[in-house]
Amino acid sequence: MVSHSLSAWLMSSAPPPAWFAALVAVGMYTALRSAATFLAWLHRAFLRPGRDLAGRYGTWAVVTGATDGIGRAVALELARAGLHLVLVGRSPDKLARVAKELAAAAPACKVRSVAFDLAVTGDAARRGVARVAAAVEGRDVGVLVNNAGATYPCAAYFHEVEGPVWEAVLRVNVEAATRITRALLPAMAARGRGAVVNVGSGSSVVVPAFPLYAVYAASKAYVDQFSRSLSVEYKQYGVDVQCQVYILLPSNSRRSSVVINQGFYLVAFKHPVPMVGLAVAVLVQIPLYVATKMSPVKGASPFIPSPEEYARAALRCVGYEARCVPYWRHSVQWFLASLAPDAALNHWRLQTGLQKRNETKALLGGKDCS
């Protein structure tokens, strides 16, 4: 019926039927939206300049988990950007080593260190946070980076994870980040400027589930929602709160990024097997990691940045979206993940986790690792 009226119209010189004009309008709107999304992504990824952090927010920064990996690299970048630093870490030796590196990289940078095991709770946690607050007393703290993170030593079913292990994950990733933010944010709001950066993870947003690391992924989901909610609460006070994860579009869910990128989605729909195959293959190759001791992959590669490369990208997006993907190649991964059905991603993650769990068990002679 529709094809008959379409061919009748094509043979005549009459104006197009209303339904056809409406379809063209919807198609053009979708194409324009996709093009705008793509251009905005190009701008964010390659052209948008980073903010002047010291000038805009204040001259001191606090970085937790500053003794290794991303936190150490972020501290070095902040020092090179002209900020003074309060380093928070659990090992006095490692803190002293990073302070030395900072003095070599940025001689003008003043450094204070607070040795604080973020996995403690109760009074010990309150005392630790009070020491961080004392270290920043009277200083113009403009940037807080809640970077410290803990996970399981290896993949495991929830019932296999020992109490102290999952409790430490929640204390470091959730409780400590919340307490430290609570201690520092009021002064930023009172001064009318500040930036809080919480380090999230693709495990809670890029994939629909993260089996065998359930508590870790759930803790990072907290970080994500905590940051985005605070971002709305404190915008009016001049404080930018941000969760840094891996995403193609700011403030969009996996599903909405699929819808907005309609053009790619149609290709995927037309050729589901190769597109989904490609998406899964690329994800398996490049599983949203930064090459640190926490990550199971070692050494940088095109999709797995070194901490230094990651830190430069991370600082460039401070103060913009409430949720951002600092490293552009990770946002490509995010997009590819959005093409695959949830069931395929869940299957892939479970198989990957089980493989890791079994390899570790074999190494430990059949024992669970946690």
Ligand SMILES: NC(=O)c1ccc[n+]([C@@H]2O[C@H](COP(=O)([O-])OP(=O)(O)OC[C@H]3O[C@@H](n4cnc5c(N)ncnc54)[C@H](OP(=O)(O)O)[C@@H]3O)[C@@H](O)[C@H]2O)c1
């Ligand atoms: N690497 C990745 O692929 C990846 C992916 C997604 C998200 N992330 C997130 O990125 C952040 C940084 O991770 P990373 O890869 O740089 O890990 P990392 O190399 O293991 O460094 C983690 C940092 O946190 C500190 N830390 C851990 N537990 C602590 C505790 N109880 N008290 C005080 N400090 C503690 C570590 O201190 P020590 O030096 O004493 O161990 C270290 O400085 C984490 O929040 C992580 O969840 C990483």
